[in-house]
Amino acid sequence: MRAVEVAGVGMHPFGRHGEKSTTEMGVTAVRAALAEAGVGRGGFQAAFCATAYGGVASGHKVLGALGMTGMPIVDVEAGCASGGAALMVAAGAIAAGQYDTVLVFGVEKMPKGIIRSSFFEPWQEEAGLAATPAYFALRARRLMDSSGVTKDHLAAVVVKNRRHGVHNEDAMFHSEVTAADVLASRVVCEPLHLWMLCTPNEGAAAVVLRANGGGPTGAVRLAAAVLRSHVPGAVLSESTPLSGLVEDDVIPPTTLAARDAYEQAGVGPEDLDVVECQDTDAARELLSYEELALCGPGSSAELLESGATQLGGRLPVNPSGGLLSKGEPLGASALGQVVELVHQLRGECGARQVPGARMALSHTVGRGANAGVVILAR
Amino acid sequence: MPAADLEPAPGRVPVRDGLFIDAETPLLVTGRCRACAHLHFPRQRICPYCSSELVDESRISGRGRLWAHTAVTAAPPGYRGDVPYGFGVVELEEGLRVIGRLTEVDPSVQHRGQPMTLVVVPLHTDDEDRTVVTYAFAPSSAEPDQTDARR
Numbered sequence A: 001m002r003a004v005e006v007a008g009v010g011m012h013p014f015g016r017h018g019e020k021s022t023t024e025m026g027v028t029a030v031r032a033a034l035a036e037a038g039v040g041r042g043g044f045q046a047a048f049c050a051t052a053y054g055g056v057a058s059g060h061k062v063l064g065a066l067g068m069t070g071m072p073i074v075d076v077e078a079g080c081a082s083g084g085a086a087l088m089v090a091a092g093a094i095a096a097g098q099y100d101t102v103l104v105f106g107v108e109k110m111p112k113g114i115i116r117s118s119f120f121e122p123w124q125e126e127a128g129l130a131a132t133p134a135y136f137a138l139r140a141r142r143l144m145d146s147s148g149v150t151k152d153h154l155a156a157v158v159v160k161n162r163r164h165g166v167h168n169e170d171a172m173f174h175s176e177v178t179a180a181d182v183l184a185s186r187v188v189c190e191p192l193h194l195w196m197l198c199t200p201n202e203g204a205a206a207v208v209l210r211a212n213g214g215g216p217t218g219a220v221r222l223a224a225a226v227l228r229s230h231v232p233g234a235v236l237s238e239s240t241p242l243s244g245l246v247e248d249d250v251i252p253p254t255t256l257a258a259r260d261a262y263e264q265a266g267v268g269p270e271d272l273d274v275v276e277c278q279d280t281d282a283a284r285e286l287l288s289y290e291e292l293a294l295c296g297p298g299s300s301a302e303l304l305e306s307g308a309t310q311l312g313g314r315l316p317v318n319p320s321g322g323l324l325s326k327g328e329p330l331g332a333s334a335l336g337q338v339v340e341l342v343h344q345l346r347g348e349c350g351a352r353q354v355p356g357a358r359m360a361l362s363h364t365v366g367r368g369a370n371a372g373v374v375i376l377a378r
Numbered sequence B: 001m002p003a004a005d006l007e008p009a010p011g012r013v014p015v016r017d018g019l020f021i022d023a024e025t026p027l028l029v030t031g032r033c034r035a036c037a038h039l040h041f042p043r044q045r046i047c048p049y050c051s052s053e054l055v056d057e058s059r060i061s062g063r064g065r066l067w068a069h070t071a072v073t074a075a076p077p078g079y080r081g082d083v084p085y086g087f088g089v090v091e092l093e094e095g096l097r098v099i100g101r102l103t104e105v106d107p108s109v110q111h112r113g114q115p116m117t118l119v120v121v122p123l124h125t126d127d128e129d130r131t132v133v134t135y136a137f138a139p140s141s142a143e144p145d146q147t148d149a150r151r
Helices: A022-037 A058-065 A082-095 A122-126 A132-146 A151-165 A179-184 A253-265 A282-291 A300-305 A322-326 A330-346
Strands: A004-015 A046-050 A073-076 A101-109 A187-189 A202-211 A220-228 A274-276 A359-366 A370-377 B012-014 B027-033 B055-060 B064-072 B085-092 B096-102 B115-125 B131-139
Touching: A004 A022, A004 A082, A004 A330, A022 A058, A022 A101, A022 A202, A046 A058, A046 A082, A046 A330, A058 A073, A058 A101, A073 A082, A082 A101, A082 A202, A082 A220, A082 A330, A082 A359, A082 A370, A101 A330, A132 A187, A132 A282, A132 B064, A132 B085, A151 A179, A151 A282, A151 A300, A151 A322, A187 B064, A202 A330, A220 A253, A220 A330, A253 A282, A253 A359, A253 A370, A274 A330, A282 A300, A282 A359, A322 A330, A330 A359, A330 A370, B064 B096, B064 B115, B064 B131, B085 B131
Parallel strands: A046 A073, A046 A101, A274 A359, B012 B131, B096 B131
Antiparallel strands: A004 A202, A004 A220, A101 A202, A220 A370, A359 A370, B027 B055, B064 B085, B085 B096, B115 B131
16 A cells, blocks of 8 residues: 655635635635645546535536546535545545545535534424534533533633634634633533534635655655444434434444544554544533543543643644634535644644644544544654 | 324324324334344334344333433524423433433423433424424433333
8 A cells, every 4th residue: 555645735714705605715725735735737636525515516616617627526525524534535545556646625615503404304303303502512411421521621622722723814713712701602502602612614625645656755644544434322423313222332433433543553642742623512522532542531621621632731632723713614624624734743833833743633523423533644 | 001092182293203102191113123122213114233124113101311401592493493492312211312302491400310201292383283293301200110121
């Protein structure tokens, strides 16, 4: 199998961009990534476009606008992990020798408010069961019941990530918040307050992958790109079932993906210097600590309290500000994490730089269930 | 159980057929797999746990204990009923956890482990002036019977 490296990355800021189309945002991100990679028209043999709400042929529209069609262009949908799924497919094709250079990008323009998902049956919507934040809240409730996590910890996650986001010009929010502000925002679904939930929004991100012909090039290496779905049984799984088993030992999709990724990269959680993880809501970040084995079972509050996961700590998590600062454009969100981590590994992050970062992990998880874990190294 | 008890009240229509029996003592319609013995809800033709096609319908009491709870404060997409409403997971005596609405809207007056029972509640009135109903869970004074878990 051939080694895969990152030749270039590009972003269109996440936020609300009025009438600007997903195609325009995609063009911005793709041009930036291709320019960085020194790749022009005809310089890549395939393209994978991650999107959940983009509609038919989103990838073709972006590459059509750039006059760069002819190669296979495949749209990839895997909910919040769409970008991770696209990376996995692209990296696998390069490693197997099918292509030498592949363009991977994600575009999204989310509706405002609670995300309407075609995932739910009409009767579930009618019965009030399509209440996405309520599922997040139940997961948060169970985390609090099964560990030392309190509402103050949930607020502290928001404070941390919003503080990180101040320095990220591609984020939606650039202001710090206090725990009191967070706890004073309205309750959406107890125990989750409005500011503990990320904002669905708009944006694009792009990554050019290429085969490493042998020998060090100084480029960031894609050490693992894994996507897993759920195994059935967990009632609060991101697969959003209506029932589950009474057993509590069903392995979550994030853990399945992380184990595969650590094995593929030949590293463990102790080798990581920086992590971008799914913080759709504040509790989801703490759950991710456990599921990615950044801490032991039930120890996420302790890890947060130790300061390890803030900038300046042992293992900063979400130095970009996370989804809580950036917002979540589903198809672009995982690749946005990868762009951040590539900049971190190159030492280009200025005030939010993790000094000397050599090993980085990106994690997304959402409906499907889909969990994506990407490990980057330099 | 007398057959008359299974007849739905006139003017009421379930939000979807096959989820529950709308009777004075309502029942939850689950699937029970003959191969792996697991229960699932809503009932599927094929077992979600072992892919066996030997799935029987199993109507169960819906008695159990509250396992996790919250409340929905803003109407989610496609929902036409009242807000707020309770929302949670109940662990049923028969050995499965089920997600559903809770009749109690205040999370602070409920606690994990409290006895719950299945009820059928109105959602809204449809275009034909019928009351659309769904399953939900209500606090119950009766302790769930642990010795008669019909697995």
